[in-house]
């Protein structure tokens with residue numbers, strides 16, 4: 008049984024907002040991931056089947072491996088759209104759905120349009136600590152993905168017959184990408200029950216996995232291999248690893264967005280390593296991403312040392328300065344956090 012996690016009042020409010028809206032814009036965070044694309048496009052299919060005018064508008068173009076499902080070409084990308092066209096889409100909307108983000112700032116170029124819009128706004132998200140910028144909020148950080156949340160909403164409203172194969176394919180795409188094909192964030196048996204329900208729509212499960220996951224470009228594989236070969240530093244006594252990539256290396260491998268995707272996870276394949284840090288020297292700053300295993304919080308580290316945040320096991324930040332200075336900051340962090348890290352390592356190794 009999939010339990011209903013919403014209050015009746017919440018669902019009634021959502022229903023009445025949807026009923027009274029004709030033109031709906033679905034938005035997500037910048038650099039849309041599989042969950043952001045899946046949740047907006049999946050829910051958009053449901054709204055269209057309800058007879059609504061619905062449109063997905065994203066801050067910038069999603070990666071190629073997330074644009075293989077039918078109708079991907081209907082996604083409007085703010086970065087490429089004419090300003091007037093964009094303004095018009097928002098002016099006509101009587102409802103904005105804010106999906107897979109907890110802070111309107113995460114929508115980059117869409118931010119002013121969302122902030123200035125007088126339309127009703129509904130938050131549908133699974134990130135912690137939402138900023139309260141919507142009229143109605145569905146914030147469920149315990150769920151695997153916004154896609155799971157969106158499909159639960161569909162079920163709670165009795166709209167399962169409006170999802171169709173395409174809507175289910177999009178929702179499934181978010182479910183598999185946000186859980187690493189059910190490797191993490193998916194300990195709740197109900198996540199699998201929802202996956203089972205989505206399979207019931209006749210979706211191409213293997214095809215979606217294959218398109219979403221096996222999509223790396225040759226130069227990206229070479230760039231990542233180079234970084235692992237030349238920059239990986241494993242501090243075994245701490246259980247922590249660091250990878251860095253300089254601007255020069257990025258250029259040598261014709262880097263484009265997404266080429267370093269997944270690299271930060273590689274050191275976690277080493278049994279003793281429970282925390283991995285990746286630094287990339289972008290043109291404007293050093294981008295930091297961190298991943299961890301278990302309940303070691305990289306969100307805390309990113310907040311304290313790199314002005315960022317995120318999830319417990321996946322977080323990001325930035326450093327203003329040179330790559331060398333960022334690396335120094337990393338070593339300063341290790342020194343300051345030594346006791347905390349060693350205590351966790353003890354627990355991690357023993358508990359394994």
Ligand SMILES: [Mn+2]
Pocket residue numbers: 042043107133152153185
């Ligand atoms: Mn998500």
